[in-house]
Amino acid sequence: MNPVRDFCKERMLSKGLEEAFVQYCKTHIAEIYGIRMFDTLSLVGDKINRKEIDDLWNRFIMDMRDALSQEKVS
Numbered sequence: 001m002n003p004v005r006d007f008c009k010e011r012m013l014s015k016g017l018e019e020a021f022v023q024y025c026k027t028h029i030a031e032i033y034g035i036r037m038f039d040t041l042s043l044v045g046d047k048i049n050r051k052e053i054d055d056l057w058n059r060f061i062m063d064m065r066d067a068l069s070q071e072k073v074s
Contacts, residue, residue, distance in 0.1 A: 007053045024060045025053075 004025050008018040029048070030036065 003048055003050065003053055007050075007057070021057065021060055024063075025056050028056060028059075 004022055005018070008021060013021065025048075
């Protein structure tokens with residue numbers, strides 16, 4: 001396991017929500033460390049701490065809220 005997946009399991013997230021959050025984390029970590037996305041959690045996952053995961057979760061929720069609240073433009 002890795003800390004991000006452990007976080008998801010602790011919160012008993014649905015598989016779909018877990019996968020969305022894992023991808024969100026991968027993208028964020030890839031941008032920060034300048035590494036390929038498919039390597040991110042395997043290379044950096046064990047170095048990410050709980051505070052960083054909590055911060056990413058909060059950003060994920062905020063981004064989802066913003067995306068869902070945007071008005072559709074026809």
